[in-house]
Amino acid sequence: MEKKHIRVMIAGPNGRMGQEAVKMVLADPQLELVAGIVSPARKDVQGEGTLSGIPLFTSIEEASETVKPDVLVDFTNPHVILEHAISAIRLGVRPVIGTTGLSPDEIEMLDKQCREKGLGAIIAPNFAIGAILMMKFAQEAAKYMPHVEIIELHHDQKLDAPSGTSIKTAELIAESRKELKQGHPDEKEVIDGARGGYYNGFRIHSVRLPGMVAHQEVLFGHVGQTLSIRHDSLNRESFMPGVNLAIKKAMDLDHLVYGLENVLD
């Protein structure tokens, strides 16, 4: 049977992730890049380089009416992602969201809207296969080694902290161990924030430094031993097989899936 052709629009096509996504879509004959959504602040931007000849819009509504996309791939920022997702769902365009920063309540609301329309959507805080494995292994390890801390490390242009990946990891760990208050009961932070963000009894620490891309280490402690599970994305190409998969999977779904691990075969 011939595979269905998928019309894709990309929000944030000039960004670090957007540029990689444009290359990935253009390289796959099953996908067609039909539009880019750019920031209204960059209205004058014309498609250049790989974006040459691709229509650019500043609104999801205008783009959807004009080019009739099947899927919106979004790599923008935490301030605009909710509005983009709501617009796409209302217009029957399947969102594939890599942008981090949505709250659990917002994700639940978007899922409700997708189910009402029978529309597929994927939100993945991390599209790298190694990161998915790191999260799954951490969830498994927490059953046996419940004392855990997460250290996530990213480039210094990142807007949200902690990272979407660390939050997803924390949620998975919380599913496989009981809430456990770690550390000394009388411990005192001499400098505010020294112990990191609190989640379900454990801590998440965020490092931001130039030179980094996306990294996370999940550290477990037990009597006389420790375990470290670490993943490193060394470039943004590392996310693209996952984005490609998510675009195709979104076409077959009738609801929202949060986490790429839920669509891996």
Ligand SMILES: NC(=O)c1ccc[n+]([C@@H]2O[C@H](COP(=O)([O-])OP(=O)(O)OC[C@H]3O[C@@H](n4cnc5c(N)ncnc54)[C@H](O)[C@@H]3O)[C@@H](O)[C@H]2O)c1
């Ligand atoms: N899920 C993953 O695997 C993954 C991987 C890397 C990054 N991310 C996330 O993707 C997002 C983007 O990261 P980045 O490094 O590419 O950021 P970036 O700052 O390089 O790119 C963001 C782009 O969005 C554009 N933009 C801003 N407002 C817009 C609007 N209203 N409409 C359209 N475009 C708009 C900006 O002009 C910019 O080009 C972040 O939330 C980051 O956390 C996710």
Ligand SMILES: O=C(O)C1=N[C@H](C(=O)O)CCC1
């Ligand atoms: O570069 C970023 O920003 C990234 N954000 C994701 C997160 O918040 O988990 C992961 C990949 C890189």
